[in-house]
Amino acid sequence: xxxxxxxGKQTFLIVLGLAFLLTSIVFGLYFIKNSQLINKAxxxxxxxxxxxxxxxxxxxxLKYPTGFNIEDNSTNxxxxxxxxxxxxxxxxxxxxxxxxxxxHIQVQSEKMSLxxxxxxxxxxxxxxxxQKINGSEFxxxxxxxGHARTFAIFN
Numbered sequence: 036x037x038x039x040x041x042x043g044k045q046t047f048l049i050v051l052g053l054a055f056l057l058t059s060i061v062f063g064l065y066f067i068k069n070s071q072l073i074n075k076a077x078x079x080x081x082x083x084x085x086x087x088x089x090x091x092x093x094x095x096x097l098k099y100p101t102g103f104n105i106e107d108n109s110t111n112x113x114x115x116x117x118x119x120x121x122x123x124x125x126x127x128x129x130x131x132x133x134x135x136x137x138x139h140i141q142v143q144s145e146k147m148s149l150x151x152x153x154x155x156x157x158x159x160x161x162x163x164x165x166q167k168i169n170g171s172e173f174x175x176x177x178x179x180x181g182h183a184r185t186f187a188i189f190n
Contacts, residue, residue, distance in 0.1 A: 086098065087099075088117075097138070103137060114142050119138045119140075
């Protein structure tokens with residue numbers, strides 16, 4: 036009879052343990068899903084009013100804040116050269132020159148590999164590291180040309 040009592044206790048403890056485990060899994064999945072929804076909502080609200088720049092010739096587009104303006108300098112630096120900059124802020128560079136922070140996109144007219152480009156301008160560039168975003172490899176470069184700049188050069 037003692038064995039039967041122990042057997043009933045063991046069964047009860049196993050069922051209780053499984054119920055606890057199942058409840059923990061359900062609550063864990065619920066909280067993970069909710070935190071992902073909250074993060075996604077915050078992410079969407081940060082960029083909800085951003086504008087989109089699209090370039091069909093070179094096959095890319097990017098979103099930028101509404102306070103930024105696009106300057107097309109392609110006539111001065113062909114074949115393609117634009118700057119998307121924040122016209123509401125002005126920073127002071129190392130030499131005292133003022134500039135607006137932003138994104139600069141340029142296509143070099145001279146055909147050369149990234150390694151050739153880096154060796155050509157080696158005196159003014161510091162290669163930091165290579166990274167990937169969505170399978171696209173790019174190299175982070177720092178340069179001081181009037182003021183310190185950081186470039187992401189896509190291969």
